Amino acid sequence: GDSVTQMEGPVTLSEEAFLTINCTYTATGYPSLFWYVQYPGEGLQLLLKATKADDKGSNKGFEATYRKETTSFHLEKGSVQVSDSAVYFCALSAVSGNQFYFGTGTSLTVIP
């Protein structure tokens, strides 16, 4: 069945460091792919998305490219800030139906 696998956390980085959070997926066809962010005490918020192969989603300095050949959607940011400290979830929306599949989440802490 469809699923998402993302890198284990927690991740701790210094401010201005480069961030990569890996996400790979298993699905039939061409699912839509998403990154959501959850700040402490809040719900999940859409960070970016891509709906077809080779699409690049971007928002707030974060980017992720939909790679069909490697079934990946890695999240990157060139220079993280303390305010980026949060839990990041990779998610997939199946081709058939409206089912969503979420990864286990990766906790990021950015230290000054």
Added chain:
Amino acid sequence: DAGVIQSPRHEVTEMGQEVTLRCKPISGHDYLFWYRQTMMRGLELLIYFNNNVPIDDSGMPEDRFSAKMPNASFSTLKIQPSEPRDSAVYFCASSLGRRYGNTIYFGEGSWLTVV
């Protein structure tokens, strides 16, 4: 536009009591989801509705849990009787469905503590 609205934001209740969580989805959305989040199990889908009809309730943990959606703008998740292991954050979410890009929007969550 108003987002997904959940109530209560926080609830502390005693074991054995009935708990009712409420959700108002984004106007016009035809899918509604209930999730539960805990440290141990992460984010779990409990049930989802399409056009007010339950489509998949296989994630509902046991008969103590029930969910209803009497109309397009309101849903409830009820736990009766509640147990300490039900302590979690319960999220409601809604979406327009795949043909519209399929983004799912979450509420702020209901933080439930059962003592």
